[in-house]
Amino acid sequence: MKIFAKYLKPNAKFAVFGCMFEVVATLCNLALPLLMSQIVDDGINKLDFEYVWKSVLVMFSVAAVGMACHIMAIKQNLKATTRFTELLKNDVFEKANKMTFSDHNRLGAAGLLTRTETDVWQMSEVTDVILSGVCTIPIYMICGSVLAFMKDAYLALLLFAFTPVIIAA
Numbered sequence: 001m002k003i004f005a006k007y008l009k010p011n012a013k014f015a016v017f018g019c020m021f022e023v024v025a026t027l028c029n030l031a032l033p034l035l036m037s038q039i040v041d042d043g044i045n046k047l048d049f050e051y052v053w054k055s056v057l058v059m060f061s062v063a064a065v066g067m068a069c070h071i072m073a074i075k076q077n078l079k080a081t082t083r084f085t086e087l088l089k090n091d092v093f094e095k096a097n098k099m100t101f102s103d104h105n106r107l108g109a110a111g112l113l114t115r116t117e118t119d120v121w122q123m124s125e126v127t128d129v130i131l132s133g134v135c136t137i138p139i140y141m142i143c144g145s146v147l148a149f150m151k152d153a154y155l156a157l158l159l160f161a162f163t164p165v166i167i168a169a
Contacts, residue, residue, distance in 0.1 A: 004127065007087045011080040018076030019135040021069045026139045028066025030147060035059045037151070077131040085124040092116045 008015060035055060043052035096112060104112065148156035 003088075003123070004084075004130070007084045008080065008127070010087065011083045014076045014080035014083070015131055018073045018080060018131055021073035021076060022132065022135040023139060025066045025070035025073055026136045027143070028062050028069065030140070030143050031062050032059060032066075034147060035062065073132070077128060080131060081124055081128045084127050085120060088123060089116075089120050092120060 035058060039052055039055045039059070042048065043055055093116075096116065107115075145156070145160075148159060
């Protein structure tokens with residue numbers, strides 16, 4: 001984690017903006033089923049098609065905002081990840097240049113290149129997953145649970161009771 005902090009700190013603004021956009025996109029995604037249930041309950045069941053059309057426009061707008069925010073979040077997270085990778089590669093290259101000739105001969109140029117590139121790529125992938133998941137997973141869990149209890153508390157309790165069983169299986 002110290003490595004992540006060291007290399008992400010100069011790019012913290014991109015990570016923060018990415019997280020903010022991801023929060024808005026996640027909330028928009030969570031709002032869509034709620035809007036759909038309102039369309040069915042208040043529009044279709046009551047045969048109020050004007051309400052249905054207005055609600056569909058609202059739903060489309062929420063989806064468009066969510067999509068735009070998700071695209072911006074991906075862009076910001078990729079900026080942070082790319083700059084993280086750039087700084088890490090520079091340090092790895094600098095360290096490889098300071099190695100002795102006997103270390104170079106022992107590892108071999110091809111092996112050294114393959115190992116460093118693969119390791120940096122793996123760190124880049126982990127950074128990207130962490131940046132995209134740190135903000136969305138807690139929001140999905142908390143807000144999804146609240147929405148589940150708002151709709152049907154008994155069904156939500158069953159869901160929570162059997163989730164550990166499903167995970168264990």
